[in-house]
Amino acid sequence: xxxxxxxxxxxxxxxxxxxxxxxxxxxxxxxxxxxxxxxxxxxxxxxxxxxxxxxxxxxxxxxxxxxxxxxxxxxxxxxxxxxxxxxxxxxxxxxxxxxxxxxxxxxxxxxxxxxxxxxxxxxxxxxxxxxxxxxxxxxxxxxxxxxxxxxxxxxxxxxxxxxxxxxxxxxxxxxxxxxxxxxxxxxxxxxxxxxxxxxxxxxxxxxxx
Amino acid sequence: xxxxxxxxxxxxxxxxxxxxxxxxxxxxxxxxxxxxxxxxxxxxxxxxxxxxxxxxxxxxxxxxxxxxxxxxxxxxxxxxxxxxxxxxxxxxxxxxxxxxxxxxxxxxxxxxxxxxxxxxxxxxxxxxxxxxxxxxxxxxxxxxxxxxxxxxxxxxxxxxxxxxxxxxxxxxxxxxxxxxxxxxxx
Numbered sequence: 001x002x003x004x005x006x007x008x009x010x011x012x013x014x015x016x017x018x019x020x021x022x023x024x025x026x027x028x029x030x031x032x033x034x035x036x037x038x039x040x041x042x043x044x045x046x047x048x049x050x051x052x053x054x055x056x057x058x059x060x061x062x063x064x065x066x067x068x069x070x071x072x073x074x075x076x077x078x079x080x081x082x083x084x085x086x087x088x089x090x091x092x093x094x095x096x097x098x099x100x101x102x103x104x105x106x107x108x109x110x111x112x113x114x115x116x117x118x119x120x121x122x123x124x125x126x127x128x129x130x131x132x133x134x135x136x137x138x139x140x141x142x143x144x145x146x147x148x149x150x151x152x153x154x155x156x157x158x159x160x161x162x163x164x165x166x167x168x169x170x171x172x173x174x175x176x177x178x179x180x181x182x183x184x185x186x187x188x189x190x191x192x193x194x195x196x197x198x199x200x201x202x203x204x205x206x207x208x209x
Numbered sequence: 210x211x212x213x214x215x216x217x218x219x220x221x222x223x224x225x226x227x228x229x230x231x232x233x234x235x236x237x238x239x240x241x242x243x244x245x246x247x248x249x250x251x252x253x254x255x256x257x258x259x260x261x262x263x264x265x266x267x268x269x270x271x272x273x274x275x276x277x278x279x280x281x282x283x284x285x286x287x288x289x290x291x292x293x294x295x296x297x298x299x300x301x302x303x304x305x306x307x308x309x310x311x312x313x314x315x316x317x318x319x320x321x322x323x324x325x326x327x328x329x330x331x332x333x334x335x336x337x338x339x340x341x342x343x344x345x346x347x348x349x350x351x352x353x354x355x356x357x358x359x360x361x362x363x364x365x366x367x368x369x370x371x372x373x374x375x376x377x378x379x380x381x382x383x384x385x386x387x388x389x390x391x392x393x394x395x
Contacts, residue, residue: 005385021369030346102280
């Protein structure tokens with residue numbers, strides 16, 4: 001931010017072109033009868049050319065409605081792509097745990113486990129296997145996810161085919177959400193401050209009605 | 210779902226700490242210029258203010274029977290014998306919803322008795338997000354906010370593109386020409 005260069009200005013202009021092109025986009029919150037909590041995650045291993053840190057992101061669907069999303073550079077360097085994906089999964093589990101707790105407080109606890117879809121088989125394997133491994137023993141996040149898997153709050157799965165997602169959440173105005181983060185599936189509605197909880201509360205009320 | 214707005218929210222807070230300030234310019238008592246003033250009520254710009262006005266609201270909501278959610282302290286939940294209401298508080302903006310119209314009106318009335326408050330009717334605009342009702346749900350968007358950004362950049366009529374970033378190539382701190390003050394538009 002303090003030393004901008006020409007490519008950064010180009011990137012920013014491109015963002016504005018994108019905003020211009022998506023002015024008519026809206027985030028649709030639909031009345032839904034399912035209260036399933038589904039999270040999709042992905043990570044770009046060592047994506048930052050300067051720090052070699054990875055970027056991870058997720059989208060959270062409550063009853064087929066997008067309520068929370070994030071794309072953020074991870075705070076530490078990962079030694080393998082599985083490790084980077086696993087850190088992404090950890091963020092999802094934390095967000096899912098917060099939403100579950102919120103729904104408990106709204107007197108509508110989720111009956112089923114949250115589902116976290118991750119396209120890295122090793123990361124999924126790490127979430128249940130409690131074997132100490134030379135290449136993962138430094139990852140503290142392992143224990144956090146395993147604890148939540150053990151009590152049945154969450155299940156970590158490899159990505160389900162996109163068509164099953166399409167049938168479970170028909171969306172008229174938005175492009176079909178895809179588990180692989182098509183940028184168009186994230187809407188520009190701010191998730192900062194109170195925005196995130198506003199989305200959750202609105203979806204919650206739609207489920208109630 | 211109703212929307213309320215608190216008038217001059219920051220003046221509602223009560224000061225629990227002692228805050229002194231220098232005599233304001235033009236109002237200095239020339240005979241006793243070494244004196245300072247002490248605040249009785251809260252004032253805009255004080256760092257104690259946001260917490261002060263939040264706690265004043267929270268205390269009042271507690272007396273109405275609301276409890277704050279542990280997962281998010283801006284959400285207040287009312288749950289007494291079959292009756293439920295939710296209140297979302299963000300500085301001076303409030304979203305309120307209740308299971309029945311009578312409960313909703315009752316809460317609005319008690320809030321208005323305590324604070325100067327404007328009832329903005331059915332929820333349509335909250336924290337820059339516009340909420341439009343649809344037959345089967347809601348539409349959320351930030352069209353106005355986006356237009357403001359484009360206008361500020363002078364790009365209201367620019368071309369559009371379908372993705373926000375180039376998937377080829379990565380941005381680096383050190384690559385490309387440095388931008389100088391001549392590139393600034395502000």
